[in-house]
Amino acid sequence: xxQTPREQWDMSxxxxxxxxxxxxxxxxxxxxxxxxxxxxFFSNFHLIIVKDPNLEEDLQIPPGFDHxxxxxSDMDRVLNGASIxxxxxxxxxxxxxxxxKKYIISIDDDCLPARDNSGVIVDAVAQHISNLxxxxxxxxxxxxxxxxxxxxxxxxxxxxxxxxxxxxxxxxGLWLNIADYDAPTQIVKPHERNTRYVDxxxxxxxxxxxxxxxxxxxxNREVLGPALxxxxxxxxxxxxxxxxIEDIWSGMCAKVICDHLGCGVKxxxxxxxxxxxxxxxxxxDSLKKEWEGVKLMEEIVPFxxxxxxxxxxxxxxxxxIEISRMARExxxxxxxxxxxxxxxxxxxxxxxxxx
Amino acid sequence: xxQTPREQWDMSxxxxxxxxxxxxxxxxxxxxxxxxxxxxFFSNFHLIIVKDPNLEEDLQIPPGFDHxxxxxSDMDRVLNGASIxxxxxxxxxxxxxxxxKKYIISIDDDCLPARDNSGVIVDAVAQHISNLxxxxxxxxxxxxxxxxxxxxxxxxxxxxxxxxxxxxxxxxGLWLNIADYDAPTQIVKPHERNTRYVDxxxxxxxxxxxxxxxxxxxxNREVLGPALxxxxxxxxxxxxxxxxIEDIWSGMCAKVICDHLGCGVKxxxxxxxxxxxxxxxxxxDSLKKEWEGVKLMEEIVPFxxxxxxxxxxxxxxxxxIEISRMARExxxxxxxxxxxxxxxxxxxxxxxxxx
Numbered sequence: 001x002x003q004t005p006r007e008q009w010d011m012s013x014x015x016x017x018x019x020x021x022x023x024x025x026x027x028x029x030x031x032x033x034x035x036x037x038x039x040x041f042f043s044n045f046h047l048i049i050v051k052d053p054n055l056e057e058d059l060q061i062p063p064g065f066d067h068x069x070x071x072x073s074d075m076d077r078v079l080n081g082a083s084i085x086x087x088x089x090x091x092x093x094x095x096x097x098x099x100x101k102k103y104i105i106s107i108d109d110d111c112l113p114a115r116d117n118s119g120v121i122v123d124a125v126a127q128h129i130s131n132l133x134x135x136x137x138x139x140x141x142x143x144x145x146x147x148x149x150x151x152x153x154x155x156x157x158x159x160x161x162x163x164x165x166x167x168x169x170x171x172x173g174l175w176l177n178i179a180d181y182d183a184p185t186q187i188v189k190p191h192e193r194n195t196r197y198v199d200x201x202x203x204x205x206x207x208x209x210x211x212x213x214x215x216x217x218x219x220n221r222e223v224l225g226p227a228l229x230x231x232x233x234x235x236x237x238x239x240x241x242x243x244x245i246e247d248i249w250s251g252m253c254a255k256v257i258c259d260h261l262g263c264g265v266k267x268x269x270x271x272x273x274x275x276x277x278x279x280x281x282x283x284x285d286s287l288k289k290e291w292e293g294v295k296l297m298e299e300i301v302p303f304x305x306x307x308x309x310x311x312x313x314x315x316x317x318x319x320x321i322e323i324s325r326m327a328r329e330x331x332x333x334x335x336x337x338x339x340x341x342x343x344x345x346x347x348x349x350x351x352x353x354x355x
Numbered sequence: 356x357x358q359t360p361r362e363q364w365d366m367s368x369x370x371x372x373x374x375x376x377x378x379x380x381x382x383x384x385x386x387x388x389x390x391x392x393x394x395x396f397f398s399n400f401h402l403i404i405v406k407d408p409n410l411e412e413d414l415q416i417p418p419g420f421d422h423x424x425x426x427x428s429d430m431d432r433v434l435n436g437a438s439i440x441x442x443x444x445x446x447x448x449x450x451x452x453x454x455x456k457k458y459i460i461s462i463d464d465d466c467l468p469a470r471d472n473s474g475v476i477v478d479a480v481a482q483h484i485s486n487l488x489x490x491x492x493x494x495x496x497x498x499x500x501x502x503x504x505x506x507x508x509x510x511x512x513x514x515x516x517x518x519x520x521x522x523x524x525x526x527x528g529l530w531l532n533i534a535d536y537d538a539p540t541q542i543v544k545p546h547e548r549n550t551r552y553v554d555x556x557x558x559x560x561x562x563x564x565x566x567x568x569x570x571x572x573x574x575n576r577e578v579l580g581p582a583l584x585x586x587x588x589x590x591x592x593x594x595x596x597x598x599x600i601e602d603i604w605s606g607m608c609a610k611v612i613c614d615h616l617g618c619g620v621k622x623x624x625x626x627x628x629x630x631x632x633x634x635x636x637x638x639x640d641s642l643k644k645e646w647e648g649v650k651l652m653e654e655i656v657p658f659x660x661x662x663x664x665x666x667x668x669x670x671x672x673x674x675x676i677e678i679s680r681m682a683r684e685x686x687x688x689x690x691x692x693x694x695x696x697x698x699x700x701x702x703x704x705x706x707x708x709x710x
Contacts, residue, residue, distance in 0.1 A: 117472055140563075140564050140565070140566070140656065141559055141560075141563045141564065141565040141566075141622070142566070143527065143529060143565060143566060143567075143568070143622050143623075144529065144534060144549065145553060151547065151549070151550065151551055152549070152551065153534070153536060153540050153544065153547070154536075154540065154566075155534065155535050155536060155537075155566050155568065156535050156536055156537040156540075156566060156568065156596070156597055156603065157537070157566030157567070157568070157600070157603035157606075157648075157652060158537075158566045158652075159652040159653055159656050160649060160652070160653070161653055162656075172498065174498060174499065179499060179508070179510065180498075180510050180511050181508060181509075181510060181511055182510075182511040182512070182513075185508050185509065185511075189508065192506065192508070194499065194506070194507070195506060196506055196507065196554060197554075198500060198553060198554055198555040199551060199552075199553055199554070200551075200553040200555060204496055204560075205496075205559075205560050205562075205563035206562075206563070207560075207561075207562050207563075208495075208496045208560035208561070208562075208563060209495050209496065210495070210496040210498060211495070211496075211497070211498060211509075211510050211511060211512030211513045212498075212512070213498070213510065213511065213512070241511070242511055245512070248511065248512035251512075267496070267498050268498075293512075294515055297512060297513075297514040297515070298514055298515070298516055301495065301514045301517075
């Protein structure tokens with residue numbers, strides 16, 4: 001019964017800047033403020049800027065960034081007839097696919113650097129790299145949070161055999177100011193802002209499920225890449241973050257896959273500061289659409305609770321194919337969006353393998 | 356496969372001061388500083404002060420506290436020949452048994468009130484009560500921590516059917532200054548102090564195991580009481596916190612029992628400030644003893660991973676009896692301390708039932 005990590009962690013791992021691409025989904029044309037605010041932290045990295053295929057205006061990008069812009073014509077070329085919809089927030093996934101780096105960090109274009117409790121501006125890129133570079137500890141909860149952080153450790157009673165930990169494949173960051181609520185919550189609390197900077201990172205325990213948000217993340221593209229899939233699209237999907245659910249679905253995929261592979265997911269730092277601009281407006285308009293996502297979650301959670309992978313599934317791509325099979329079998333009779341998700345996941349893995 | 360909470364939470368729960376006993380294990384005779392520092396926060400509550408049966412000097416207790424002192428003669432009377440060892444840290448468990456209140460808060464006599472990030476002194480009693488009074492959410496992880504805290508909520512993607520939550524039976528607080536490390540860690544980092552005040556409470560997810568510390572806790576005595584059992588004693592047990600493991604064992608019991616009963620455990624706030632006095636000295640002397648506990652954890656964790664309760668186990672007492680049976684069956688051949696733990700657990704449940 002002893003849960004043995006598949007492999008223990010290489011303590012000497014050092015992620016180099018040239019192993020990381022920063023992916024930015026451009027849902028608005030003017031990226032000047034966004035990029036200027038992040039300049040210090042982005043300047044050592046290559047940026048993959050993916051233009052929402054529905055966006056007509058030209059992008060405004062300030063000079064001095066090592067970057068490449070990808071547009072609808074790049075998507076058409078790569079898709080080569082495959083049916084994957086990269087519009088809206090989903091355009092970022094094209095960046096994950098087109099990258100050739102080992103690691104991806106992705107931050108939404110309505111997010112600016114946050115300040116910590118001392119007023120110091122947070123380097124979200126460095127924090128994601130640190131989260132991915134140090135072990136995750138999914139098999140036993142540490143009450144003092146990330147034991148690999150400076151000034152922390154494992155507490156009394158934490159078994160020594162589990163202290164080496166396992167590889168962290170996914171780092172899920174948080175948001176100050178506009179929290180990532182759903183539309184009903186936003187309507188109930190229109191003026192609530194998240195002002196609490198919780199100075200912690202933690203491994204989300206084995207088998208715990210979580211509502212993953214794609215707003216501010218880092219991940220090991222080489223190992224986990226295919227799991228970050230723009231699979232589930234609401235029928236009435238819009239451009240507001242809360243009118244989408246593709247990141248929640250892919251986060252559920254990523255978590256069960258990390259569990260199966262014996263790897264970890266961290267949540268907590270880094271925070272980014274989310275502006276009011278994008279979401280806080282039309283909550284009322286979005287509510288009708290959002291209820292679709294809210295209802296789907298009542299089916300999605302028990303589905304992922306029941307996911308079990310065969311031993312033959314040894315890569316993230318294998319696991320994504322298994323999930324698409326199970327979704328077709330167990331969910332597609334409930335709602336046509338699931339069959340579409342299964343199709344997308346299969347097409348996605350084909351593209352990923354054809355890399 | 357859908358994990359349904361046994362019962363949803365009564366949102367109108369309000370814990371009254373007269374439903375709470377504060378239990379203090381007196382391992383040292385002079386409680387003046389301890390009680391004076393806590394006076395503001397303790398003054399509305401009844402204190403159960405349990406004198407370590409090995410302590411010879413009279414206790415010094417400042418005037419003005421509603422309290423009752425229990426000593427070895429009370430233990431002998433209640434035990435009536437039963438074989439339970441209440442010496443050292445274990446004396447606190449006598450307070451849990453003798454109390455007639457619904458809730459217990461227990462804080463070690465080497466802990467003083469901590470200060471939060473703004474320098475405000477923390478009312479640990481109020482925070483434990485708040486943790487027990489608001490729902491726990493063990494079935495799905497909330498990335499913004501306790502959703503019932505002022506200024507927080509459930510994030511996008513959190514299923515609405517799980518938002519009511521379930522009863523929190525156990526609140527496990529943390530420590531500033533001297534962290535609750537084991538002796539090997541303390542020796543490796545003799546000068547490390549925990550200075551990070553992480554402003555968060557969270558529910559420890561279903562099935563996640565944790566290294567519970569008895570230094571600073573609150574719990575529902577009425578429902579969970581028998582699980583807080585002084586069962587496992589090291590052969591070379593001493594009075595340093597790290598020379599003991601009884602709270603780690605009882606915490607493992609409490610967590611699997613809360614999981615089975617469909618209830619929750621929270622970890623995080625409140626912090627207390629732990630002085631150097633008690634532990635930081637003889638780490639070297641304690642190391643030999645501590646290794647016993649460190650080794651035992653490698654057996655204890657897989658044991659608790661394998662614990663499954665029958666449906667007939669519907670109370671904490673039922674579950675403790677099951678654990679003692681399983682420990683005798685699966686652990687007692689490894690080390691005589693487990694057979695002794697099983698005996699103690701059975702005697703403990705008898706005492707609890709005879710209440």
